[in-house]
Amino acid sequence: MKLISGGICAAKGFKASGIHCGIRKNRTKKDLALIVSDVPASAAAVYTTNLVKGAPLLLNMRNLSDGKAQAVICNSGNANTCNANGIQIAKEMCSLVSNATGISASDVVVASTGVIGQPLDITPIANGMAELTAGLSYDGSNDAATAIMTTDTVSKEVAVEFEVSGKVCRIGGIAKGSGMIHPNMATMLVFITTDCAIAPHMLQKALSGDIKNTFNMVSVDGDTSTNDMVTVLANGMAGNEVITEENKDYTVFMKALNTITVNLCRMIAGDGEGATKLLECVVSGANDEETAKICAKSVICSSLLKAAMFGADANWGRVLCAIGYSGAAVDVSKIDVSFKSCKGEIPVCKNGAGVPFSEEKAKEILLEKEICIIISVGSGEFSATAWGCDLTYDYVKINGDYRT
Amino acid sequence: MKLISGGICAAKGFKASGIHCGIRKNRTKKDLALIVSDVPASAAAVYTTNLVKGAPLLLNMRNLSDGKAQAVICNSGNANTCNANGIQIAKEMCSLVSNATGISASDVVVASTGVIGQPLDITPIANGMAELTAGLSYDGSNDAATAIMTTDTVSKEVAVEFEVSGKVCRIGGIAKGSGMIHPNMATMLVFITTDCAIAPHMLQKALSGDIKNTFNMVSVDGDTSTNDMVTVLANGMAGNEVITEENKDYTVFMKALNTITVNLCRMIAGDGEGATKLLECVVSGANDEETAKICAKSVICSSLLKAAMFGADANWGRVLCAIGYSGAAVDVSKIDVSFKSCKGEIPVCKNGAGVPFSEEKAKEILLEKEICIIISVGSGEFSATAWGCDLTYDYVKINGDYRT
Numbered sequence: 001m002k003l004i005s006g007g008i009c010a011a012k013g014f015k016a017s018g019i020h021c022g023i024r025k026n027r028t029k030k031d032l033a034l035i036v037s038d039v040p041a042s043a044a045a046v047y048t049t050n051l052v053k054g055a056p057l058l059l060n061m062r063n064l065s066d067g068k069a070q071a072v073i074c075n076s077g078n079a080n081t082c083n084a085n086g087i088q089i090a091k092e093m094c095s096l097v098s099n100a101t102g103i104s105a106s107d108v109v110v111a112s113t114g115v116i117g118q119p120l121d122i123t124p125i126a127n128g129m130a131e132l133t134a135g136l137s138y139d140g141s142n143d144a145a146t147a148i149m150t151t152d153t154v155s156k157e158v159a160v161e162f163e164v165s166g167k168v169c170r171i172g173g174i175a176k177g178s179g180m181i182h183p184n185m186a187t188m189l190v191f192i193t194t195d196c197a198i199a200p201h202m203l204q205k206a207l208s209g210d211i212k213n214t215f216n217m218v219s220v221d222g223d224t225s226t227n228d229m230v231t232v233l234a235n236g237m238a239g240n241e242v243i244t245e246e247n248k249d250y251t252v253f254m255k256a257l258n259t260i261t262v263n264l265c266r267m268i269a270g271d272g273e274g275a276t277k278l279l280e281c282v283v284s285g286a287n288d289e290e291t292a293k294i295c296a297k298s299v300i301c302s303s304l305l306k307a308a309m310f311g312a313d314a315n316w317g318r319v320l321c322a323i324g325y326s327g328a329a330v331d332v333s334k335i336d337v338s339f340k341s342c343k344g345e346i347p348v349c350k351n352g353a354g355v356p357f358s359e360e361k362a363k364e365i366l367l368e369k370e371i372c373i374i375i376s377v378g379s380g381e382f383s384a385t386a387w388g389c390d391l392t393y394d395y396v397k398i399n400g401d402y403r404t
Numbered sequence: 405m406k407l408i409s410g411g412i413c414a415a416k417g418f419k420a421s422g423i424h425c426g427i428r429k430n431r432t433k434k435d436l437a438l439i440v441s442d443v444p445a446s447a448a449a450v451y452t453t454n455l456v457k458g459a460p461l462l463l464n465m466r467n468l469s470d471g472k473a474q475a476v477i478c479n480s481g482n483a484n485t486c487n488a489n490g491i492q493i494a495k496e497m498c499s500l501v502s503n504a505t506g507i508s509a510s511d512v513v514v515a516s517t518g519v520i521g522q523p524l525d526i527t528p529i530a531n532g533m534a535e536l537t538a539g540l541s542y543d544g545s546n547d548a549a550t551a552i553m554t555t556d557t558v559s560k561e562v563a564v565e566f567e568v569s570g571k572v573c574r575i576g577g578i579a580k581g582s583g584m585i586h587p588n589m590a591t592m593l594v595f596i597t598t599d600c601a602i603a604p605h606m607l608q609k610a611l612s613g614d615i616k617n618t619f620n621m622v623s624v625d626g627d628t629s630t631n632d633m634v635t636v637l638a639n640g641m642a643g644n645e646v647i648t649e650e651n652k653d654y655t656v657f658m659k660a661l662n663t664i665t666v667n668l669c670r671m672i673a674g675d676g677e678g679a680t681k682l683l684e685c686v687v688s689g690a691n692d693e694e695t696a697k698i699c700a701k702s703v704i705c706s707s708l709l710k711a712a713m714f715g716a717d718a719n720w721g722r723v724l725c726a727i728g729y730s731g732a733a734v735d736v737s738k739i740d741v742s743f744k745s746c747k748g749e750i751p752v753c754k755n756g757a758g759v760p761f762s763e764e765k766a767k768e769i770l771l772e773k774e775i776c777i778i779i780s781v782g783s784g785e786f787s788a789t790a791w792g793c794d795l796t797y798d799y800v801k802i803n804g805d806y807r808t
Contacts, residue, residue: 315520
């Protein structure tokens with residue numbers, strides 16, 4: 001398996017485009033993306049567990065029930081959520097794609113991201129369709145990745161090449177997500193494409209299994225979005241034998257998918273609103289997987305720890321505090337903690353109590369952009385990883401007046 | 405019932421003092437408090453549910469098992485938590501009080517607050533005992549309230565006078581709490597004194613019942629402290645007939661206690677680390693109390709909503725989002741939201757969708773120091789109130805380098 005360029009257009013037969021159609025006032029910011037497969041594709045999706053769900057998600061749940069799709073349309077600047085006419089607007093977006101491409105409206109995945117509770121005007125989208133479809137290109141991944149950004153500071157793309165039964169396959173993804181990030185069973189907006197041939201039910205199985213250890217282990221601010229969604233389209237154009245069961249090919253595909261999702265998780269966490277650092281928390285030694293996950297997520301979600309990391313302060317007491325209130329059943333007197341970055345690793349707590357350490361060395365380690373908080377909670381054999389970011393002045397600034 | 409001055413010294417027979425003994429480097433900050441009752445008192449306490457518990461709490465659980473106490477010693481600047489010698493130091497603090505006052509060491513409540521995981525040196529405490537006990541006064545509530553402050557910007561005291569069966573009683577409290585505030589079954593440090601005569605088991609019952617609707621409904625930052633504790637000492641010096649059952653006197657006492665705790669909750673939330681505003685969230689119309697509580701706490705805990713309140717931005721979509729991911733079973737299409745302050749009330753969401761409103765009026769309302777977020781989730785008869793604060797640059801600043 002190797003990393004390649006091309007994002008969602010790395011797989012055979014996927015075109016993408018992204019334009020500014022006018023949903024956002026700022027003309028320099030793209031706000032409408034389209035992804036189209038040359039042929040119908042297997043499709044799988046997972047959605048937010050928030051009871052308040054964006055209208056696009058409600059429509060997708062219907063449209064994707066047959067496990068097939070061929071296009072994705074996504075706007076930024078407005079979430080089309082908590083609006084009386086939301087479903088109607090989401091349907092119109094699918095119809096616009098259908099009219100422009102000939103793809104059935106029920107084979108279009110629709111997504112919206114941005115402010116909640118302001119009606120989404122269909123006019124700029126309708127007016128932009130000609131430019132959007134004309135722009136479709138086998139080279140358009142970055143345009144689409146840029147068009148789905150909200151408070152993201154960088155576009156997020158990744159792709160890998162892998163081999164299934166002698167056939168070269170590709171899988172790639174784009175993501176948007178920066179604030180309101182605390183996925184639960186589903187996540188921020190992520191679109192993944194692959195030319196690997198895989199049956200819809202196996203694709204759904206792969207995706208649903210993968211997100212438990214990837215997107216569901218990311219938190220920027222503890223707020224689970226109303227519009228979280230991950231979709232995968234698999235158009236089979238790599239020509240491999242269709243994966244229909246949990247065989248060796250499925251394992252290879254799972255590994256490729258996981259490479260995409262872990263990379264996107266790290267990108268999303270590292271680009272958390274206002275973030276200056278990517279935090280990775282690895283918990284090992286747990287007696288079961290759930291315990292390891294609960295501890296890792298609790299640490300990554302602690303506002304106090306996040307602020308300490310912003311200040312490069314090795315305040316490990318906050319790590320223990322977060323494990324202690326997590327609800328996980330652990331023996332506090334068995335907890336070890338160390339901080340690690342490219343500048344080295346420093347143990348700060350052993351068996352639940354502090355150990356002497358060099359504050360200078362700790363500072364040097366914590367001043368880096370990627371920090372790993374390494375925790376052992378005992379001698380069990382289960383572990384888990386969670387991703388997050390520091391809490392900064394800019395998070396407050398970005399969210400203090402988001403709507404204007 | 406009427407508000408009176410005097411804090412923890414409002415009740416008959418309680419002296420208090422507070423000094424700088426040298427745990428904190430800053431000589432202008434008091435760091436050691438003592439409260440003493442002239443006679444032995446009924447005592448009740450509730451503690452943090454964090455598995456990581458400060459050493460003082462572990463000792464109190466033992467000492468208070470007989471329902472009696474006569475003194476409280478509390479230091480700030482160091483939490484005496486996650487230290488190998490923690491219990492030993494906590495015991496020494498009780499012994500020091502015993503030696504200085506003649507009160508049995510097992511009748512001393514001990515508390516520590518500050519940084520976790522740094523050994524607490526007993527020397528400055530021992531050296532300060534003479535000054536601390538010499539300073540004891542029936543007028544010393546504010547000295548003690550000041551000495552237990554950490555990142556608090558104001559000391560927190562309240563007292564009321566009430567009547568039980570023709571006898572005038574008084575109850576008062578002091579609190580510290582600003583960050584790491586997200587109580588769960590117990591809370592930040594709160595010391596309450598009363599001269600009302602009440603049996604230990606009834607005092608514990610009153611306290612345990614009250615905190616569910618008061619301290620457990622406060623959140624500053626979602627982090628449950630390792631040292632949270634509320635204690636009440638009731639010395640009976642008002643001369644009323646001892647309350648030993650759930651009679652009319654008990655109801656009056658509960659109401660007086662609740663007045664103290666609600667006032668302290670509001671003070672703690674309003675003085676949340678970096679806070680510029682007190683947020684109160686009132687949820688009504690729920691089908692059961694738990695649902696109302698879950699919704700109110702989820703809203704008050706949302707970093708996104710907290711940042712919006714800091715920016716005086718009427719971003720009600722974040723209120724719905726927070727209810728949606730709270731786990732409460734509510735019908736989203738029945739939710740109404742309005743924002744209220746001394747400048748008026750403005751409805752922003754009706755039946756789960758936005759209603760047109762004046763942004764100027766909303767801004768005027770939200771620029772005030774005390775904001776109420778009023779939510780109806782249906783036609784049920786249960787309601788709940790939660791308290792919190794906005795998320796600001798200063799929260800990040802305070803916690804970016806807390807240890808130095």
